[in-house]
Amino acid sequence: MSAVASLRQLVDSLSREQRRNQDLLASLGFALRSFTNLGRFLELVPLVAARLVGAEGAVLVAFHPDGRLWREQLHACPVEGCEPLLRQIAGLSDRELQEVSGEEGVAARLDQLMRRLLPDRPLFGTSVVARSRQRGRLYVFGAASGLSWSEVHRRHVQLVADLTGVAIENELLLQEARRHERIDRQMSIGAEIQAQLLPDHCPVIEGVELAARCRPAFQVGGDYYDFIPTKPQLIGRRREQGKWALVMGDVMGKGVPAGLLMTLLRGMLRAEVLSGLPPDRILHDLNQLAQEDLSHSHRFVTLFYSDFDPRTRLLRYANAAHNPPLIWRRLRNAVDRLDAPGLLIGLQPEAQYGCEQIVLDPGDVLLYYTDGVTEAPGLNGERFDEERLIRALHTACRSGIGAQGILDQLFARLDRFVGPDRTLEDDASLVVLKVREEVMLPSLPG
Numbered sequence: 001m002s003a004v005a006s007l008r009q010l011v012d013s014l015s016r017e018q019r020r021n022q023d024l025l026a027s028l029g030f031a032l033r034s035f036t037n038l039g040r041f042l043e044l045v046p047l048v049a050a051r052l053v054g055a056e057g058a059v060l061v062a063f064h065p066d067g068r069l070w071r072e073q074l075h076a077c078p079v080e081g082c083e084p085l086l087r088q089i090a091g092l093s094d095r096e097l098q099e100v101s102g103e104e105g106v107a108a109r110l111d112q113l114m115r116r117l118l119p120d121r122p123l124f125g126t127s128v129v130a131r132s133r134q135r136g137r138l139y140v141f142g143a144a145s146g147l148s149w150s151e152v153h154r155r156h157v158q159l160v161a162d163l164t165g166v167a168i169e170n171e172l173l174l175q176e177a178r179r180h181e182r183i184d185r186q187m188s189i190g191a192e193i194q195a196q197l198l199p200d201h202c203p204v205i206e207g208v209e210l211a212a213r214c215r216p217a218f219q220v221g222g223d224y225y226d227f228i229p230t231k232p233q234l235i236g237r238r239r240e241q242g243k244w245a246l247v248m249g250d251v252m253g254k255g256v257p258a259g260l261l262m263t264l265l266r267g268m269l270r271a272e273v274l275s276g277l278p279p280d281r282i283l284h285d286l287n288q289l290a291q292e293d294l295s296h297s298h299r300f301v302t303l304f305y306s307d308f309d310p311r312t313r314l315l316r317y318a319n320a321a322h323n324p325p326l327i328w329r330r331l332r333n334a335v336d337r338l339d340a341p342g343l344l345i346g347l348q349p350e351a352q353y354g355c356e357q358i359v360l361d362p363g364d365v366l367l368y369y370t371d372g373v374t375e376a377p378g379l380n381g382e383r384f385d386e387e388r389l390i391r392a393l394h395t396a397c398r399s400g401i402g403a404q405g406i407l408d409q410l411f412a413r414l415d416r417f418v419g420p421d422r423t424l425e426d427d428a429s430l431v432v433l434k435v436r437e438e439v440m441l442p443s444l445p446g
Helices: 002-034 038-053 079-090 094-098 102-117 151-197 236-241 255-273 279-297 385-398 403-418
Strands: 057-062 075-077 123-130 133-141 208-215 223-229 244-251 301-309 314-320 326-329 334-337 356-359 365-369 428-435
Touching (some): 038 133, 038 151, 057 079, 079 102, 094 102, 102 123, 123 151, 244 255, 244 428, 255 279, 326 385, 334 385, 365 403, 385 403
Antiparallel strands (some): 301 314, 314 356
């Protein structure tokens, strides 16, 4: 009977220990589901690990995603007795860990440190792993004698380490999601502001049709086009007959930084237009004004600036290394390029710009564009290039359609080349100006 009683006591003891371990693991699982604060969860880890295996204490060492020691998330049990131990671990330099080769080397370096700090204690350590990356190390240690590590003990500690890895990975994913949410909000705000800065419709200019469209590669782009009255105080028909500045530009790069620089350049340029200076002087002064801001951002701007007088159909222009606009001459049924010498805005403080001019004839079509159009890659890896754009423009102009129809045909041709459901790699902008064919030059005074 005594043997049966002893056996029953042993079974009861094992059952109690099993239930206790199940309760401990269940409490850790509940904390993993319920805690929104990673630090609170990680505080429990050494406590649960130590109690599961009946150890004297436990230490959790966590890493940042880049491999640095996460000193704010060093936890131990018991807290009071392990404070000197935690201070020693926190004093380990990040450089020392980074010099060790690979995750196994980092684990070996920490194991070496723990054995030195606990020279006479039984010690077991295992890695905290998530998505095949080491996120930390979990150690349990016993008194100087009386603790042996069974396979069950090792599995229990490993289970705690695995739950810890899930918790750390969840926190990192949550932080990444929050970061993306902030960026998305900023991008949406930036896109809204930029949409308000780009013309929402083309102005009415006597004798011409205008059509324009910008298709950003991202929500916020670096392309810029504008129609600016040189005398904004004029209204009605006098405004339609007044001289207008037509501008196409491109800030090198994409996304929010390019969009912000575009916004800055827009304000500067609009102020310069009011000076009434010729195009070359406008670009010269704009280059000087923008020099400091562009040098700090390490970006440059290409810009084609032109002014158009509807009464004489005279177009004057200067170019800061932008893609030269294309002009279809109806009488010759040929496409030419409009270009003038000049450097990028922001490249040199005293850059000089040339000024050219041309009189547009009835039926002529002028196309301003950015390199996002000609550099767009097709399905076979080739670029759309200028030659394809010239052919597409020639075909559209010969059909006799208006400015909006030409714009639509050009984008449709670009979309067919790029391929269905494929986005552009860079912002693509087009502005089409078509001189109405019924317009006649005013008679010159005798």
